[in-house]
Amino acid sequence: MLLVQLMKPFYTKLEGNRIKLVFAYQYFSIRKDDELFHFIPVEGKEIIVHAETLQVENLSEIFVFQKGNRFIRLPLYQLLLVSDIHMHLQTIIETNVHSDLSSSSLENAAQVIQELEQQNYERMIDYALLNRDVSLFNKLQQFKEHNGGFPIE
Structure with missing residues (x-):
């Protein structure tokens, strides 16, 4: 052997x-x-x-x-x-x-997290528009413009 x-x-x-x-x-x-x-x-x-x-x-x-x-x-x-x-x-x-x-x-998980954050951001925008919450809408827009990303809060 x-x-x-x-x-x-x-x-x-x-x-x-x-x-x-x-x-x-x-x-x-x-x-x-x-x-x-x-x-x-x-x-x-x-x-x-x-x-x-x-x-x-x-x-x-x-x-x-x-x-x-x-x-x-x-x-x-x-x-x-x-x-x-x-x-x-x-x-x-x-x-x-x-x-x-x-x-x-891990790479796939990072991509999924990014997609979920994007969807969450869009829902937060929709929520602000639906409830006519100008303050929240403006905060979300400012955050995106200044940070180039989506809020995680």
Whole structure:
């Protein structure tokens, strides 16, 4: 059995419902019979995982590992079968992708808050007009002109 010694993607990217893990030199190594082989991006260099099912999609990708003048050339499906790569993939996905998703969720939340503030401002204008509250109407207009935004009060 092969053991993954080190597995750090060079970068991780979320593309739609796919998680792309790209590897480079010195970021991926395996141990076979007490010998350490380092990944070299000669053929395949990425693992694509479906974000919802967490299934690896590019199983035919060929990964090459080197120690001196010896090489191990493995299709990704075989690497998945004969090593403990699943544990490492799970850890990478949990740490990297959840942080990406949460940051995009924060951006979406900020946009929703801004839209709600806009709607609230418009309702306050309507309320001031409906009740013929000139003072409130003028305050709202002045606030918007001077601050370039909407009141949060």
